[in-house]
Amino acid sequence: MEHIVIIGNGIAGITAARHIRKNSDKKITIISTETDYFFSRTALMYVYMGHMKFEHTQPYESFFWKKNRLELKKGFVNHINTDTKTLEFLSGEHFSYDKLIIATGSKPNKFGWPGQDLNGAIGMYHKQDLEKLEELAPDNKTCKRAVIVGGGLIGIELAEMLRSRKIPVTFLVREASFWNGVLPKGESTLINEHILDHHIDLRLSTNLKEIVSDKNGNVKSVIIEETGEEILCNVVGLTAGVKPNIDFLKPSNIEIGRGVKVNRFLETNIPDVYAIGDCAEQHKPIGNRRAIEAVWYTGRMMGETLAQTICGNKTEYKPGHWFNSAKFLDIEYQTYGWVFSERHKNEDEHHFHWRHSSENICITIAYNKNSKLFLGINTFGIRMRHEIFNKWLTEKRNMDYIMTYLKDANFDPEFYKHYENEILKAYNLEFETAILPVKKSWKRIFSKA
Numbered sequence: 001m002e003h004i005v006i007i008g009n010g011i012a013g014i015t016a017a018r019h020i021r022k023n024s025d026k027k028i029t030i031i032s033t034e035t036d037y038f039f040s041r042t043a044l045m046y047v048y049m050g051h052m053k054f055e056h057t058q059p060y061e062s063f064f065w066k067k068n069r070l071e072l073k074k075g076f077v078n079h080i081n082t083d084t085k086t087l088e089f090l091s092g093e094h095f096s097y098d099k100l101i102i103a104t105g106s107k108p109n110k111f112g113w114p115g116q117d118l119n120g121a122i123g124m125y126h127k128q129d130l131e132k133l134e135e136l137a138p139d140n141k142t143c144k145r146a147v148i149v150g151g152g153l154i155g156i157e158l159a160e161m162l163r164s165r166k167i168p169v170t171f172l173v174r175e176a177s178f179w180n181g182v183l184p185k186g187e188s189t190l191i192n193e194h195i196l197d198h199h200i201d202l203r204l205s206t207n208l209k210e211i212v213s214d215k216n217g218n219v220k221s222v223i224i225e226e227t228g229e230e231i232l233c234n235v236v237g238l239t240a241g242v243k244p245n246i247d248f249l250k251p252s253n254i255e256i257g258r259g260v261k262v263n264r265f266l267e268t269n270i271p272d273v274y275a276i277g278d279c280a281e282q283h284k285p286i287g288n289r290r291a292i293e294a295v296w297y298t299g300r301m302m303g304e305t306l307a308q309t310i311c312g313n314k315t316e317y318k319p320g321h322w323f324n325s326a327k328f329l330d331i332e333y334q335t336y337g338w339v340f341s342e343r344h345k346n347e348d349e350h351h352f353h354w355r356h357s358s359e360n361i362c363i364t365i366a367y368n369k370n371s372k373l374f375l376g377i378n379t380f381g382i383r384m385r386h387e388i389f390n391k392w393l394t395e396k397r398n399m400d401y402i403m404t405y406l407k408d409a410n411f412d413p414e415f416y417k418h419y420e421n422e423i424l425k426a427y428n429l430e431f432e433t434a435i436l437p438v439k440k441s442w443k444r445i446f447s448k449a
Helices: 011-023 041-048 063-067 127-136 153-163 185-197 296-310 386-395 399-404 420-431
Strands: 003-007 027-032 070-074 077-081 086-089 094-096 099-102 106-108 146-149 169-173 201-204 208-213 219-224 230-232 235-238 242-244 260-262 273-275 280-282 323-328 331-337 349-355 362-368 374-380
Touching (some): 003 011, 011 027, 063 070, 153 169, 153 185, 153 235, 153 323, 185 201, 185 323, 185 374, 260 273, 273 296, 362 399, 374 386
Parallel strands (some): 003 099, 169 201, 260 280
Antiparallel strands (some): 323 331, 331 374, 349 362, 362 374
16 A cells, blocks of 8 residues: 655644545555644734634544555654655654655744844744743733744734733834835834834844843843844744754755745656645746745645545646735735735735725725736735635736726624725725726626626
């Protein structure tokens, strides 16, 4: 019986295992050192905030694995011999495979800061990070202040977690505005203001120089690069992005760059060895996408796609139109298609931006300035339907069409206030058009016309 071994029990690896089992009777072993069972990584913050218990983050009951003949093995792989198709564990044990799937995910970036490995300097990615945070910052008496380094999605989640226990937070962001490498100026400004409204000490254009130790090897303070200021703290959150967790592959005859190099079929340069999820790096990016995408849903899609290939139906990975969602404290964020920041957009990409005068609600729509072709939309505080924007992007609709039928895409719950008429008025004024508001028509939206 062919033996499929998967290193990593995150969303990519577990999805691959589930879909291989649906389509075959192959022997499947899943290897991990993090936890016994798969859990929802994005839900870790809610465990700390008291909204759920850790067991609630596990989608499957413990009997699921035995019932589906998915063998679970705890251990750390420190070498892969692709000639003999053998894994070597840190314990010295050897383990053979017929086909190998590398799905080891990401780990937090570190940039050689003095003190970055002190007790109290943590990431926020693994279950062990959550356990460490619970130990170091159970309340605002034990933890007098935390400093977060890095202005991305994990950083703002960690800030929200700590503030839920009334722990003072200083947030160091090296950019001049929060996440302005991704968000256009108007949206980044909105998030800056929102962070400050939550009593978080936001320091823009600020870099970490050093993490200072006390006499026991614990975090005592941080030093600011630009000013030399010392900020006393008990916890330093290192959230300056993530990188593929592939150190165990070095040295190796498996081709690696920043991640494990794969083709469109998620195959590496070695026969019967594949990589999926955060650790996989496309030789050539797909469209405007990044070569490495540390996103939950792309990991799931890679797992589903590779399972088809493993089971004899060779299938190319086609992620489709880009979409994502996140939460900035109280503001929900969605993006469909591509809306680049001022730093990264080309000269043909223009933006229509609307922001509510008093509420934390805004949208930005990107379009081609010459053809008015719709390129993408960001929404803050307004929920939109993925399937509709996916359809409009496929159909290559123009801006006038998008604005005419924008109301049809709204997915806010019943009794929520809608803002499409205000948005449309602003659009008409900016473009000197006269598009009239229309009522919803699901028949029209999903027709072929």
